[in-house]
Amino acid sequence: MPQSRNVLNFAAAVALIAVPLIVTGQGGGDAKGPVVKAASSKVPRASDGKPDLTGVWQGGSSRIGTWEEANAGGGTNATSGQVTPFAVRGAQEKAPYQPWAAQKVLDSFNRRGIDDPMARCLSPGVPRTTTMGLFPMQILQTPKTIVMLFEVFHVFRVIQIDAPHPDDLEASFMGDSVGHWEGDTLVVDVTGFNDKTWLAGTGTFHSDKLHVVEKFTRMDENTIAYEVTMEDPVVLTKPWVQRSTIMLRPGTRLREYECVENNTDLDRYEKLLQDESVFRRK
Amino acid sequence: MMLTRWGRTLYHSGMTNARKLPFASAFLLLAASVPAFAHHSFGAEYDANKPITLTGVVTKVEWTNPHSFFYLDVKDASGKVSNWKLEGFPPNVLYRTGWKKDVTIKQGDEITVTGWHARDGADWGHSREVTFKDGKKLFFGPPAGTGDGGNTPSVAVPAK
Numbered sequence: 001m002p003q004s005r006n007v008l009n010f011a012a013a014v015a016l017i018a019v020p021l022i023v024t025g026q027g028g029g030d031a032k033g034p035v036v037k038a039a040s041s042k043v044p045r046a047s048d049g050k051p052d053l054t055g056v057w058q059g060g061s062s063r064i065g066t067w068e069e070a071n072a073g074g075g076t077n078a079t080s081g082q083v084t085p086f087a088v089r090g091a092q093e094k095a096p097y098q099p100w101a102a103q104k105v106l107d108s109f110n111r112r113g114i115d116d117p118m119a120r121c122l123s124p125g126v127p128r129t130t131t132m133g134l135f136p137m138q139i140l141q142t143p144k145t146i147v148m149l150f151e152v153f154h155v156f157r158v159i160q161i162d163a164p165h166p167d168d169l170e171a172s173f174m175g176d177s178v179g180h181w182e183g184d185t186l187v188v189d190v191t192g193f194n195d196k197t198w199l200a201g202t203g204t205f206h207s208d209k210l211h212v213v214e215k216f217t218r219m220d221e222n223t224i225a226y227e228v229t230m231e232d233p234v235v236l237t238k239p240w241v242q243r244s245t246i247m248l249r250p251g252t253r254l255r256e257y258e259c260v261e262n263n264t265d266l267d268r269y270e271k272l273l274q275d276e277s278v279f280r281r282k
Numbered sequence: 283m284m285l286t287r288w289g290r291t292l293y294h295s296g297m298t299n300a301r302k303l304p305f306a307s308a309f310l311l312l313a314a315s316v317p318a319f320a321h322h323s324f325g326a327e328y329d330a331n332k333p334i335t336l337t338g339v340v341t342k343v344e345w346t347n348p349h350s351f352f353y354l355d356v357k358d359a360s361g362k363v364s365n366w367k368l369e370g371f372p373p374n375v376l377y378r379t380g381w382k383k384d385v386t387i388k389q390g391d392e393i394t395v396t397g398w399h400a401r402d403g404a405d406w407g408h409s410r411e412v413t414f415k416d417g418k419k420l421f422f423g424p425p426a427g428t429g430d431g432g433n434t435p436s437v438a439v440p441a442k
Contacts, residue, residue, distance in 0.1 A: 067378050095436045102437040109435035112325035119322035202431030255374035262346035265322045278401050279326045
């Protein structure tokens with residue numbers, strides 16, 4: 001017993017030192033506690049010595065393994081009334097919206113997200129695209145450019161390293177991303193957004209003044225610690241920080257997701273919206 | 283309602299309880315984290331309080347984005363047959379959850395599906411788990427509650 005306790009204490013100490021981003025209950029842990037351990041395997045490195053983020057990944061997850069392993073048994077059947085989603089993101093602070101804006105977020109929640117831009121097959125924006133758990137993402141890395149490809153909606157991000165934002169930016173769904181390395185952490189600055197996406201949960205709208213800073217830290221073979229700070233003086237009272245993990249999914253390949261092919265939801269929404277009491281909360 | 287530090291300055295009620303119950307608060311926060319898995323709202327179209335279990339014969343499969351569908355002829359107690367439409371994952375997700383187009387589910391197959399009924403009461407459902415004749419089970423759709431905000435909003439609820 002003492003020996004195992006020592007091992008646990010040591011592991012805890014290492015975790016505290018080596019995993020500053022992953023805080024119990026705040027990071028990528030699920031209901032069973034944080035899954036991320038201290039770096040137990042070597043962090044893969046690129047030829048320039050930087051951590052190599054290359055690979056196919058799943059955001060919004062904390063489970064280790066192939067896609068199939070990590071997502072197996074993602075729930076129970078309908079009649080049990082229990083819900084175990086594919087993966088559970090870590091606990092997050094409430095979104096610090098200004099009162100008028102919080103009311104708008106709440107209204108979307110009460111309307112059960114029927115106004116979700118994604119239902120219209122629009123790009124999910126940043127950070128929502130990254131933290132989405134259902135579809136994989138692929139990262140390709142060179143010393144000067146890091147490319148992120150997302151299965152969802154064929155979205156991509158091209159992140160130039162040590163480069164300024166272009167001075168002729170036009171407002172866009174995914175914004176413009178530039179990056180730099182701070183030690184072993186890739187820091188990505190994203191600006192140039194429109195106001196047509198949601199940040200994270202239902203109704204989390206923003207203005208075109210949104211500014212996002214992301215930190216990607218590869219902790220070990222399987223794990224990227226992801227910390228995102230969202231600033232928007234028009235709707236938020238202070239920067240909104242969320243932390244989660246992005247997990248390596250060996251053997252997974254990106255497939256196609258052509259959203260507009262057979263999107264029947266909009267027609268059904270149109271009918272439902274004729275009488276919101278049918279679906280509105282309370 | 284659980285309030286966070288910033289929430290204290292905006293909305294006052296509830297803070298005392300949150301302070302007294304750090305563990306409960308942490309649990310609430312965990313429970314509140316809603317995965318972003320859906321392309322659209324479950325709750326707007328389907329009622330999580332109306333689970334359904336249907337057994338019938340597959341009449342058609344739409345292997346399409348952003349959602350796949352299959353249609354099921356279901357006989358009720360009086361012998362009347364209704365053709366139900368069941369919604370589920372897109373093809374890319376189905377591939378990764380063990381399905382193969384034109385192999386796993388085909389016209390004429392007899393299956394049982396659990397899911398939830400459409401709010402408008404039509405013969406339409408959100409599918410979850412399909413059980414095949416040989417007893418094999420696979421998920422055709424996500425759990426209830428995806429994409430509709432779950433149980434807890436992203437913002438604190440102001441005191442009334």
